[in-house]
Amino acid sequence: MEEVRTRFPPSPSGYLHIGGARTAIFNWLFAQKTGGKLILRIEDTDAERSSEESIRGIIESLKWLSITWDEGPYFQSQFINEHVAAAQKLIQLGHAYKCFCTKEELDKKREEARKKKSALQYDGTCRRLTSEEISKKEAAGMPYTVRLKVPRGKGSVLFEDMVYGFIEKKYEDIEDFVIVRSNGRPLYVLSNAVDDIRDRITHVIRGQDGLANTPKQILIYRALGAPIPRFAHMSLTLDPKKAKISKRTHGELVAVHFYKEHGFLPWAFVNYLALLGWSTSDSREIFSKEDLIEAFSLEGISRANAIFDVRKDDPKFFTDPKAISINTHYLRNLPVEEIEPYVRAELEKAGMWDPDFEGMKRDWFLHTVDVIRSRYHVTTDFVTLGRPYFSEDYPVEPKALEKNILKHEGLKAWFPILADRLEALKTFTAEEAEHVIREMAEEFEIKAGILINGIRAAVTGLAKGPGLFDVLIAVGQRRVVERLRKAVTFF
RNA sequence: GGUCCCAUCGUCUAGCGGUCUAGGAUACUGGCCUCUCACGCCAGAGACACGGGUUCGAUUCCCGUUGGGACUACCA
Numbered sequence: 001m002e003e004v005r006t007r008f009p010p011s012p013s014g015y016l017h018i019g020g021a022r023t024a025i026f027n028w029l030f031a032q033k034t035g036g037k038l039i040l041r042i043e044d045t046d047a048e049r050s051s052e053e054s055i056r057g058i059i060e061s062l063k064w065l066s067i068t069w070d071e072g073p074y075f076q077s078q079f080i081n082e083h084v085a086a087a088q089k090l091i092q093l094g095h096a097y098k099c100f101c102t103k104e105e106l107d108k109k110r111e112e113a114r115k116k117k118s119a120l121q122y123d124g125t126c127r128r129l130t131s132e133e134i135s136k137k138e139a140a141g142m143p144y145t146v147r148l149k150v151p152r153g154k155g156s157v158l159f160e161d162m163v164y165g166f167i168e169k170k171y172e173d174i175e176d177f178v179i180v181r182s183n184g185r186p187l188y189v190l191s192n193a194v195d196d197i198r199d200r201i202t203h204v205i206r207g208q209d210g211l212a213n214t215p216k217q218i219l220i221y222r223a224l225g226a227p228i229p230r231f232a233h234m235s236l237t238l239d240p241k242k243a244k245i246s247k248r249t250h251g252e253l254v255a256v257h258f259y260k261e262h263g264f265l266p267w268a269f270v271n272y273l274a275l276l277g278w279s280t281s282d283s284r285e286i287f288s289k290e291d292l293i294e295a296f297s298l299e300g301i302s303r304a305n306a307i308f309d310v311r312k313d314d315p316k317f318f319t320d321p322k323a324i325s326i327n328t329h330y331l332r333n334l335p336v337e338e339i340e341p342y343v344r345a346e347l348e349k350a351g352m353w354d355p356d357f358e359g360m361k362r363d364w365f366l367h368t369v370d371v372i373r374s375r376y377h378v379t380t381d382f383v384t385l386g387r388p389y390f391s392e393d394y395p396v397e398p399k400a401l402e403k404n405i406l407k408h409e410g411l412k413a414w415f416p417i418l419a420d421r422l423e424a425l426k427t428f429t430a431e432e433a434e435h436v437i438r439e440m441a442e443e444f445e446i447k448a449g450i451l452i453n454g455i456r457a458a459v460t461g462l463a464k465g466p467g468l469f470d471v472l473i474a475v476g477q478r479r480v481v482e483r484l485r486k487a488v489t490f491f
Numbered sequence: 492g493g494u495c496c497c498a499u500c501g502u503c504u505a506g507c508g509g510u511c512u513a514g515g516a517u518a519c520u521g522g523c524c525u526c527u528c529a530c531g532c533c534a535g536a537g538a539c540a541c542g543g544g545u546u547c548g549a550u551u552c553c554c555g556u557u558g559g560g561a562c563u564a565c566c567a
Binding site: 009010011013043044045046048049050076099103106113114115116117119120121143145164167168169170173174175177178180181182183185187188191192207208209210211212213215233235236238240242243244272275276277278279280281282283284285302303304305306307308309316317320321322324325326332374375376400403404437447448449450451452453455456457462463464465466467468469 | 496507514517525526562565566
């Protein structure tokens with residue numbers, strides 16, 4: 001059996017956005033699943049819009065997602081000669097012709113067609129040129145484009161898309177489209193097909209926006225006498241207003257790096273993206289890398305477009321709630337060691353990393369991460385909500401201060417006593433601490449909750465968090481005592 | 492305008508003629524748990540766009556309508 005070869009061909013005109021990432025992921029999954037290869041090809045022929053920086057960004061994002069490719073990156077711009085040569089071959093073969101119509105003439109014709117409300121196709125003027133006429137125009141130095149000679153008559157292009165099924169397009173609905181500009185530079189339809197032929201791509205997996213262009217490309221393959229690859233078009237990703245997501249209107253919110261910066265675990269993000277427009281019949285949603293590759297199949301791709309439920313300015317969700325929930329799932333359920341590097345990266349970025357966290361304090365560090373992550377959604381929470389555990393410089397929430405400390409004046413007297421008693425503990429365990437605190441509540445005839453919530457606020461500055469006794473262990477005896485003593489200054 | 496594609500809860504989706512009083516997830520609401528907030532557990536609300544066929548029977552097949560999307564460039 002022939003080896004499967006897929007490709008991801010981003011054009012480097014900006015960052016990698018979620019639509020592109022999804023395309024890359026599906027190509028990668030299919031290659032992995034079939035034991036095939038993924039080729040990375042940078043389609044940088046539009047020099048105006050391409051940039052080195054963009055290429056770096058895209059590659060960085062792919063690496064972050066841990067999408068690996070087997071060949072490339074190749075650069076389309078290095079093969080322009082091949083594209084032009086292919087066009088020349090097509091002219092020689094009689095499958096393409098030179099068109100001397102000017103842009104102005106074409107625009108005029110198109111405008112007229114628009115007025116008459118008829119299809120605005122090229123009328124084939126230059127297709128009918130005699131060789132003498134062509135030579136004359138060429139001799140006169142007239143610029144020309146190259147158009148593919150689409151078969152005329154009753155037939156049609158028929159192909160079976162692996163997602164959408166049989167697609168048929170009549171020849172009469174396909175115009176003699178341009179494949180080379182008048183300045184001699186090839187067009188995307190041509191370059192892309194020629195590159196895919198050279199790279200021996202067997203499966204073209206791309207967005208549904210390529211569906212309408214597929215018949216044209218098939219015509220190019222045929223004219224060039226090249227084997228036609230299998231096509232699989234995937235539904236598009238739309239925004240909540242059903243508009244195609246774009247860098248322009250959504251900015252960073254649709255950029256892969258945005259999710260890296262906002263505390264997403266890369267695999268969680270891949271998992272979420274895989275679920276946008278793809279599913280299994282058992283509706284499973286959480287997949288390890290191995291499971292996902294195992295479960296993946298093109299049949300599971302849905303034909304209807306999916307909405308990326310981004311919520312701009314939503315106070316509760318900074319992005320699609322489902323994406324967050326999947327991230328939360330991984331953040332809380334993965335072995336702590338696996339999220340350790342991500343937490344470390346956040347702490348380092350915030351200047352809160354202590355080398356001892358990977359040395360003598362590692363057990364404490366892992367345990368603390370394990371305790372506090374149960375309430376977190378993104379890794380950045382470790383440096384915001386997690387501050388009191390890793391730093392002495394943490395804010396006190398006004399609400400926590402108000403509700404859990406100031407509201408109970410007795411705490412002013414109780415905090416120092418608690419500090420003394422906790423300090424006196426020889427073995428500082430959750431059980432011992434709980435015993436001390438509950439006993440004291442009984443002694444002073446108050447609800448334990450008053451002490452517990454007060455201590456939480458005093459020790460972490462927060463009104464919410466893990467069970468207090470776990471918090472005490474994580475913060476540690478010395479710091480707990482210190483913070484309790486300092487808390488009297490709040491009153 | 493032309494061509495093509497699509498249409499199940501707010502969102503992601505299962506469903507491939509009877510198993511559907513339509514399942515899961517997420518989000519939402521209520522309850523339990525409880526030292527707070529989560530988690531977890533239980534419960535609730537929430538969808539087959541519409542109209543015709545075909546069929547003994549349509550969410551499922553066909554046609555139309557409506558709605559949405561893509562393509563239609565000497566952009567990639």
